[in-house]
Amino acid sequence: MRGWLAAFVILCGFGVFGWIVLGKAKLILAGPSDGRMKLEWKRVRQTVAQSFGHRRLLLDRRSGLMHLVLFYGFLMLQLGALQILWKGMSGTTPSWADNATFSLTQEATVALVLLAVAYAGYRRYGERIPRLPRGPKPLLVLLWIAALMVSVVATLAFERLQQRAEASVFAPLSSALAAVLPASGADAGYEISWWAHLLLLLGFLVYVPLSKHFHIFTAPINWLLRPADAPKMEPLNLEDDTAEKFGASELGDLARKTRLDLFACVECGRCTDVCPAANTDKGLSPMHLMTKLRDALQGHNKSFRPAIDRPIATSGGADIRSTMTWQTENWRAGETKPSLIGEVVTEQELWSCTTCRACEERCPVGNAQLSPLLEMRRYLVLTEGRMPSEARRTLQNIDRQGNPWGFPRKDRTAWMEAFAAEMGWRIPTLRDEPRPDWLLWVGSMGAYDARARKVTFALVKLLRQAGVSFAVLGAEERNSGDTPRRLGDEFLFQELCKANIETFKRHGITRIVTACPHTFHLFKNEYKDFGFEGEVRHHAELLSDLLKKGLLASRHPVNRTLTFHDSCYLARYNGVTEAPRTILAAIPSLETREMERSGKQGMCCGAGGGRMWMEEPGKRVNEVRTAQALATGAQLIGSACPYCLTMMEEGLRKHEADEWAGAMDVAELLALSVFGEPRESGDKLSQK
Numbered sequence: 096m097r098g099w100l101a102a103f104v105i106l107c108g109f110g111v112f113g114w115i116v117l118g119k120a121k122l123i124l125a126g127p128s129d130g131r132m133k134l135e136w137k138r139v140r141q142t143v144a145q146s147f148g149h150r151r152l153l154l155d156r157r158s159g160l161m162h163l164v165l166f167y168g169f170l171m172l173q174l175g176a177l178q179i180l181w182k183g184m185s186g187t188t189p190s191w192a193d194n195a196t197f198s199l200t201q202e203a204t205v206a207l208v209l210l211a212v213a214y215a216g217y218r219r220y221g222e223r224i225p226r227l228p229r230g231p232k233p234l235l236v237l238l239w240i241a242a243l244m245v246s247v248v249a250t251l252a253f254e255r256l257q258q259r260a261e262a263s264v265f266a267p268l269s270s271a272l273a274a275v276l277p278a279s280g281a282d283a284g285y286e287i288s289w290w291a292h293l294l295l296l297l298g299f300l301v302y303v304p305l306s307k308h309f310h311i312f313t314a315p316i317n318w319l320l321r322p323a324d325a326p327k328m329e330p331l332n333l334e335d336d337t338a339e340k341f342g343a344s345e346l347g348d349l350a351r352k353t354r355l356d357l358f359a360c361v362e363c364g365r366c367t368d369v370c371p372a373a374n375t376d377k378g379l380s381p382m383h384l385m386t387k388l389r390d391a392l393q394g395h396n397k398s399f400r401p402a403i404d405r406p407i408a409t410s411g412g413a414d415i416r417s418t419m420t421w422q423t424e425n426w427r428a429g430e431t432k433p434s435l436i437g438e439v440v441t442e443q444e445l446w447s448c449t450t451c452r453a454c455e456e457r458c459p460v461g462n463a464q465l466s467p468l469l470e471m472r473r474y475l476v477l478t479e480g481r482m483p484s485e486a487r488r489t490l491q492n493i494d495r496q497g498n499p500w501g502f503p504r505k506d507r508t509a510w511m512e513a514f515a516a517e518m519g520w521r522i523p524t525l526r527d528e529p530r531p532d533w534l535l536w537v538g539s540m541g542a543y544d545a546r547a548r549k550v551t552f553a554l555v556k557l558l559r560q561a562g563v564s565f566a567v568l569g570a571e572e573r574n575s576g577d578t579p580r581r582l583g584d585e586f587l588f589q590e591l592c593k594a595n596i597e598t599f600k601r602h603g604i605t606r607i608v609t610a611c612p613h614t615f616h617l618f619k620n621e622y623k624d625f626g627f628e629g630e631v632r633h634h635a636e637l638l639s640d641l642l643k644k645g646l647l648a649s650r651h652p653v654n655r656t657l658t659f660h661d662s663c664y665l666a667r668y669n670g671v672t673e674a675p676r677t678i679l680a681a682i683p684s685l686e687t688r689e690m691e692r693s694g695k696q697g698m699c700c701g702a703g704g705g706r707m708w709m710e711e712p713g714k715r716v717n718e719v720r721t722a723q724a725l726a727t728g729a730q731l732i733g734s735a736c737p738y739c740l741t742m743m744e745e746g747l748r749k750h751e752a753d754e755w756a757g758a759m760d761v762a763e764l765l766a767l768s769v770f771g772e773p774r775e776s777g778d779k780l781s782q783k
Contacts, residue, residue, distance in 0.1 A: 175201040202267055257282065310360065327620045340477075356462040379448060449699045469581070578613075611738075651771035721749070734759075735761050
């Protein structure tokens with residue numbers, strides 16, 4: 096009788112589970128396809144490494160090990176559950192489970208899982224890790240898992256009493272429990288614990304797709320379907336005459352991959368913990384962004400009210416308050432669903448993002464938090480024409496004059512005249528050298544900004560010293576389009592992109608080097624969608640290669656201590672972390688010290704995503720990052736990005752550290768070592 100009843104209960108449990116999962120799958124597949132959700136076999140290795148190797152989870156060793164025990168413990172205990180249930184239903188033990196080794200393995204795993212649960216509870220409610228939300232739901236799950244483990248041991252203990260089995264070292268937990276349980280209650284105890292184990296197991300199975308624990312199933316799929324190439328924005332078809340809008344403003348606009356991301360989110364807070372906007376109190380929490388979109392997608396009408404929810408502290412010390420107080424009521428037939436912008440996500444959240452991808456780099460389930468955010472920016476700019484006034488002014492300047500400041504187009508070549516006057520020789524343009532090995536893309540910062548010009552000068556001198564054939568576009572050079580695209584103006588970006596590609600084709604350009612990581616990423620990864628095929632190198636990569644080939648020799652010592660700040664678009668977007676360090680390692684007497692957050696885990700300077708040209712209220716991101724650099728005690732902050740260089744120098748002034756510390760690009764440092772040139776007489780470092 097028990098067997099048939101149990102089979103019916105199991106069938107019902109799996110039926111409910113399948114019905115819920117099917118509903119979630121339909122909700123995901125109901126979204127429009129944006130080309131990102133595709134199976135690429137080269138992602139299989141990454142999927143295995145992240146899902147089964149816990150590579151990102153183990154960045155936090157204690158949390159990672161705890162999750163590793165819970166993950167593999169559950170996998171191993173499914174065999175034990177199968178053995179317990181099969182024996183209870185059929186009265187026989189499967190041959191593969193009828194041995195002492197299996198028994199010891201199962202009970203040891205139960206003990207480890209209980210320890211992991213206890214530690215998880217301590218981290219959340221005792222140690223009170225800031226990024227971990229506390230409340231009844233997490234506690235319920237921990238108690239549920241603990242009860243499941245207890246039911247396993249209790250079932251095995253009562254089974255030992257029924258069989259009058261002797262205590263065994265291969266069954267330490269059940270033997271110890273059986274020793275204190277009354278033998279007279281063996282039959283009733285076994286029945287109760289066996290059914291408790293079955294119901295707890297099936298209950299948890301049904302609960303999983305209704306909670307954040309659905310990531311058990313969605314996370315591996317998410318990793319497998321994640322695009323294999325460098326992260327990039329997908330192009331919009333602006334010539335679609337049937338399109339009523341561009342970007343995302345409603346729940347129906349959320350793409351399939353975004354919806355899968357929402358259901359994969361585990362609410363661990365790692366994304367918010369490393370978010371520069373979150374760490375400087377800007378109102379943006381990537382975790383809240385995902386959970387709010389997920390809750391809205393699942394059919395809850397969430398009304399907006401300003402930030403009065405409980406604070407969530409981050410590793411940077413800031414208290415990030417949720418920008419929503421949820422007032423939940425289910426949608427009824429014919430009821431209007433909420434708008435994404437304003438009712439689910441605030442405009443402040445959208446414009447606070449620096450697009451640094453720290454959230455995506457730390458996410459253990461492979462989510463792309465930036466995708467819905469940037470799509471909502473596109474909607475505001477392209478469809479409604481709404482954006483911060485500084486962003487509007489920047490886009491107008493780029494459209495009219497080809498640079499963010501609005502300086503005259505004719506001044507783009509002024510840096511070349513200044514260089515010729517200083518050095519006594521002219522930089523070749525494509526008219527002078529029609530078929531160079533490399534096109535040097537100077538960019539708006541390198542051409543107009545006085546500080547970034549020094550980097551351009553150093554790079555030009557190094558290329559000439561190494562005998563590299565290069566030329567510049569001069570007056571033909573335009574804006575690359577990075578700022579318009581990140582701010583949501585896809586129309587202006589595509590206009591610039593197509594014009595630049597036409598220029599490249601006209602001159603037969605197939606190899607480009609640039610000192611700007613944003614331009615580097617754009618040319619290398621996003622111009623491909625518009626027909627550009629060519630080799631694109633960052634100046635740190637090219638200079639590193641020239642050093643390795645012996646075409647440059649860093650002879651002169653630079654007696655300084657330096658810490659290197661990684662550009663987000665160089666390190667996180669494109670994985671370039673070793674090239675700049677190779678340059679620094681080649682410079683005699685230069686002592687380098689790594690910041691705690693460096694490489695792909697480095698913190699943003701605050702200038703990405705168009706934030707370079709916008710006002711930043713309150714605590715500034717660059718000040719926080721500069722403080723991290725100063726904590727190393729280094730005299731110099733190295734960089735390989737004109738935006739980062741500007742932000743670091745500004746941070747040094749804010750911290751009143753510019754009297755004894757400075758910031759330099761790797762090209763400047765290498766030029767200092769190759770040529771032995773003193774820096775400007777007014778430079779405080781050269782005077783020390």
